[in-house]
Amino acid sequence: MRVIATAGHVDHGKSTLVRRLTGMEPDRWAEERRRGLTLDLGFGWTRIGAEDVAFVDVPGHERFVPTMLAGAGPVPAVVFVVAADEGWKPQSAEHLAALHAFGVERGLLVVTKLDRADPGPATTEALRELAATSLGTVPTVACSGTSGEGLTGVRAAVGELVAGLPVPPAGADVRLWLDRAFTIRGAGTVVTGTLAAGTITTGDELDLGGTTVSVRGIESLGTERTTVRGVARVALNLRGVDRDRARRGHALLTPGAWLTTSEVDVRLRGAASADLHRELVLHLGTAAVPVRVRPLGTDTVRLALRTPLPLRVGDRGLLRDPGAHLIAAGADVLDVRPPELRRRGAARARGAELSGDLALAYLRRHGFVRAADFRAMGLPPAGNRVGDWLVDPGRFARLRSTVRDEVAAWSRAHPVAAGMPEDALRHRLGLPSADLLAPLLTGLETSSGLVRLPGTGLDPRVASALALLDEDFAAHPFRAPETDHLRDLGLGRRELAAAVRHGRLTPIADGVYLAPGTETRAADALAGLEQPFTVSAARRALDSTRRVMVPLLEHLDAVGVTEPLGDGTRRLR
Incomplete structure (x- = not known):
């Protein structure tokens, strides 16, 4: 599937064009149809060639620019509509400024209402305006939504437009910006949006504002599905979230794959940092968040977001002055976890740093x-x-x-x-x-x-004490030194532990230590006994004491040298 948006001045025929291409009514509300004015985002889809193409129809009136931005923000291409009888108008310019700020590079110019005027002048003027933006030179076609003249050419041009769009990776992390949220009786919360990349499958668990929700059902282009991959228009039935906790501007995310941040450093497009007001609104995806702006360099600023957003380096948004109804600048995200700016001159230094290798700078910092x-x-x-x-x-x-x-x-x-x-x-x-x-x-x-x-x-003092014990073990290898003797030699718990770690002593039980290799020597000595044997027989054969013999035999049992028979006797394994 391919998803593209419409753009253009109010009453230039965007909704009519979508209606004629798809056979669907993009204006969902009765008030929209009564007034003939798009107030909210509309949607329609059709099949062109081998592709399903979904249209996000945005309002053209200046009062609804934030809604337009929510529709245009998540999509990779646009059908720009200009009426032949009116030509380039104020909202045409504002919509184009928004698309340029978002960095949209793929588009098609459709000049409508050719039955009312020669489309040539409007086409020339519109192409000149578009050429100076990120869209550059675009193909153009003229049509009449009323008579249907030229619609075949429009369909063919849309087909060529979407055929050139890149296919995003199916394994990408999901970030679905929500543009609608509502409740269906018997189903619960349903959200819609444009899935830009990645894959969503029924049963998936996603993150919504820190809450884990599961996907109960998926619908795309009016059809129930078990899985859908971007790019796609989707409606998701969610389990685990109430309707009032999901709204436009929120995002469904792959859990743990996104950093939600309240501060970002961005590079401006189309404005200098000194020209910006300190209070603006950041539009990114379907979100619109008030921000405070702090200049860093001539074209870099830090944005303090009133509401945290899940962002990544490379995201493109725009800054808008809602009071003046102006697009202030495009904003390319450079760093979503920027350093604090506490020292004098830190902002200026940060601005210089942002012109270098940001990944390496971040790694060096941490x-x-x-x-x-x-x-x-x-x-x-x-x-x-x-x-x-x-x-x-x-x-x-x-x-x-x-x-x-x-x-x-x-x-x-x-x-x-x-x-x-x-x-x-x-x-x-x-x-x-x-x-x-x-x-x-x-x-x-x-x-x-x-x-x-x-x-x-080992410490020389400890080594000397162990040398004396080695002499004792040479004469009686199975007689463990008494605690008093160890203390007299200066071998406390720490010294004995060090000797064990160095392999100079074998711990048999608490306070009972023998020479290394005790297990092998004991097995050789016990092999000469009649099997099975008793503890007393083993004590005599090993020339030991009962204090040592009982824990030693238990140690030999544990390491697999001997096997207890349950009647007080043992045998060699």
Whole structure:
């Protein structure tokens, strides 16, 4: 499906053209039909060639410019209508200014009412006006909505227009700007909008203003569907939201894929920052939000939004002065998570920064950013990829040069420790995720969640005490030193834990330590016993004590060396 908008001065025949092309009545309200004046957004669709084409018919009267902007904002192309008997008019200019501010680049000029006047002069004037905007040179066709003359040419021209439009990716994140919301008895809340990209399927869960809603049903072009992909006009029956919490200007979003922000930095098109009023309205999608404007550079400003919006870098909107009924400027979103401007001269510096590589500038400012956050902001990947993170190469290089010093300082402060805990090192380095630590540990030793310098051993005092225990174990490998003896050697809990981490002791039970390799030596000694054997027989074979023997056999059971038989005896596995 392709979706295009109409534009043009009031009473130039936009709705009549849509009516003749689609056979549908775009003016939904009785008041519109009574007055012959479009007051709200209208819709109609038809098939042209191999494409379904949906029209968003916008009002042309100056009183309804905000409604026109809501209709034109989300669509990629426009049919611009000018009447042959009236030519270029004030709302023609305002609609064109809006399309230019939105950056619409694809269009078709339709000169209507050729049965009332020669379309040549109106065509020439309109083409001159359009050529000076983002639309540039566009094809043109003339017709009469009353007699039907020229409508075949209009259909063919519309077909050529939509055939040249790009096809958005089906896997894109969904952002459906709502243009209508209403209630249907027995169904509940229904919303409509133009799906610009992505795919929506029945049962999908989407985010609406921080609330998770599910898609109960989908209708597109009057037909119920189970799935729809952009670009498309859609009506969604939602579960999980009341009608009063959904309205024009809200957006249905892929959960977690968009950053909703109340401050953005934008580049202006068609105006200088010094020329703008401080209070304007930002129109983007179907939203219209009052903003405060703060100049940054000659063509860049910061917008403080009264209502947060889900925006991405590259979004195009426009700024409008509602008091003067003027389009003030186009606004291209540059940064949806801009830095604070607290220091003197910060605004000027920020303006200069906005002329450079914004993705790299953002990464340098934060150091480490999740790749998903860059996607949510609309920024291209920058820096180096480490797992799910993007990292600033300069920041990473500086950390890599200091990590050894951090580990060495820790070792000096904790001489009996077997190494610096990885979590402690991560916090000292200011890393937001443990995944970022591993690439910085080149040339360091790691084990059991500890980091140490190569060749780092135990504190000399601890090593000396363990050497004395080694002599005792050599004579009696299964006699654990008593607590008093360990204390006399200066081996407290921290020192013993360090010895265990270094592989110098094997913990059997609380306060019971034997030499490393105890399991293998015990298995060799127990192999000489008649199987099964008792605790007493094992104690005699290992020349041990009951204090050690019971926990040792339980330890051997746990590691699979021995097997308890349930009657107080065991056997080797």
